[in-house]
Amino acid sequence: MSGTMVEFPANGTAAGGYLAVPDGGRGPGVVVLQEWWGLVPQIKGVCDRLASEGFVALAPDLYHGEMAEHTEMDRAGELMTSLPPDRAARDMSAAIDHLLSLDATTGNTVGVIGFCMGGMLTLLIAAQEGDRVAAAVPFYGAPLGDGAPDWSGLTAAVEGHLAENDDFFPPEAINALGAELREVGRDVVFHVYEGTGHGFANEENPLGTWDEAAAATAWARTLAFLGAHL
Numbered sequence: 001m002s003g004t005m006v007e008f009p010a011n012g013t014a015a016g017g018y019l020a021v022p023d024g025g026r027g028p029g030v031v032v033l034q035e036w037w038g039l040v041p042q043i044k045g046v047c048d049r050l051a052s053e054g055f056v057a058l059a060p061d062l063y064h065g066e067m068a069e070h071t072e073m074d075r076a077g078e079l080m081t082s083l084p085p086d087r088a089a090r091d092m093s094a095a096i097d098h099l100l101s102l103d104a105t106t107g108n109t110v111g112v113i114g115f116c117m118g119g120m121l122t123l124l125i126a127a128q129e130g131d132r133v134a135a136a137v138p139f140y141g142a143p144l145g146d147g148a149p150d151w152s153g154l155t156a157a158v159e160g161h162l163a164e165n166d167d168f169f170p171p172e173a174i175n176a177l178g179a180e181l182r183e184v185g186r187d188v189v190f191h192v193y194e195g196t197g198h199g200f201a202n203e204e205n206p207l208g209t210w211d212e213a214a215a216a217t218a219w220a221r222t223l224a225f226l227g228a229h230l
Helices: 041-052 073-081 085-101 117-132 171-183 212-229
Strands: 004-010 013-020 027-033 056-060 105-115 133-139 157-165 188-197
Touching: 004 085, 013 041, 013 085, 027 041, 027 085, 027 117, 041 056, 041 105, 056 085, 085 105, 085 117, 105 117, 105 212, 117 133, 117 157, 133 212, 157 171, 157 212, 171 188, 188 212
Parallel strands: 027 056, 027 105, 105 133, 133 157, 157 188
Antiparallel strands: 004 013, 013 056
16 A cells, blocks of 8 residues: 655645555544654655554655655754744644545544654644644654643643653653653653664664564554544
């Protein structure tokens, strides 16, 4: 199963992304948010896998056509740090608009799943979009410290998947955030996968940290979680 590139309106401009629709033609909508590499084939593959499980999946191209190879970590870092936050927020919100406008999408809420940078953005957009996002699944990423949003808008259930050994997004800090959010009544669970490193669910293994068993467990949990909340 494979999807197609699409364009959609984004607050007076245009945005694009990769859309995958299940064979049955309809299903709950899920926004997929890229790692710092960009909208690479592996992220498109996540959309295809979600579609094979009955979801309508859309990955917005937050870098607008630019991407980095796995050997270009410096370029990936530059693309991530130079991403205009207001444009990213606009494009993610527009992706939700587009998903909810499709005849293929059932329901009036979406899920969001993201990896690394996309994991951080998953929680940001869930807080920003309120009850339009019913389920948020960040993989090894969260907005911490000065990057934290106004959490009062977060109504989505959250299930995160964290690496035990992660210098980019330390699990201790993310678990502390989870505790803070639970104290104010939010539905938040973070799973930490023993012995894993950042990027453990990326089967292309760009950081040499892919863990097949942990990735399979995280994926099964993700599918069950999305199915329960969408």
